[in-house]
Amino acid sequence: MPNKPKKNAEQATECPRDIQDICSREASAEANKAVLEGIAALQSNFQLFKAEITEVIDKRLDQFSVTIRAELTAIKKETDLAISAVKNTMDGQAKTMAELERSTTYTSDTVCQLQKEVERLTNSVSQLTEKCTDLESRSRRQNLRILNIKEGEESGRKATDFVAHLLKNALSLDALPLIDRAHRSLRQRSDNTSYPRAFIVRLHYFHDWQNIIRKAAQLKSITYNGEKLLIFPDLPAAILKQRARFNRAKELLRDRPGVRFGFLYPAKLRVTHNGEEAYFTDPGKAIMYAEQHFGEGRVSTS
Structure with missing residues (x-):
């Protein structure tokens, strides 16, 4: 019996705690409600702000799109014109290149033909030159060229007689050689200080020419009036x-x-x-x- 009052006292102390819990829960519920209402209000404001921003962005994008389309259209027109001009130029150049190729081909063929013709003509000229030189040599076959005879030595006498006696005496020939022609070389007459003009002599007989050339080669020195003579084939x-x-x-x-x-x-x-x-x-x-x-x-x- 003495313990019962103690239990009642504990119950009496527990009742206010439950009330406090209930009160705190109600206060929390009200706070949560206020927070949720605030969040809902924020969401509503955010949606409105988002809609406004989206509308502004759409308007700006539309404006940019129109501007870009206009600029792209202008650029496309300019590009088309430039491409057209370049194409026309390329077509003209292609025609020019084709003409140049045809011209180059023709020129190359012509040059090849000319080269062959030049080679043929060069060979012909070489052959003709050799033949002319041979004919000139044959025409001079009986000619002599005598050097170092002073100018004027032959004065007052026929040149043929003068050279015939000169050769007979200088080379100790048995007889006077028969000479068809004799003359000085065809250049301006030299003075006494320069080298005298050569005598060019045409012998009538080839055996006389051979005999004179042979004796001239055998003699180491041929002199006439104190001057050393030189006798060569012309x-x-x-x-x-x-x-x-x-x-x-x-x-x-x-x-x-x-x-x-x-x-x-x-x-x-x-x-x-x-x-x-x-x-x-x-x-x-x-x-x-x-x-x-x-x-x-x-x-x-x-």
């Missing part, structure tokens, strides 16, 4: 030019013991060394032969 300038290419080789061979040299027609150098003969048509090979056998020096005859 050759065309083209052959003399070919023979002049051997001058260096002749310098190396001249005055060598046991060496004789001369030319075979038209320009073949014949070298005789101790009974052995060598022939050269190439000046370089003749120089190599002379240098190999005699070196680059020159033997003096003094």
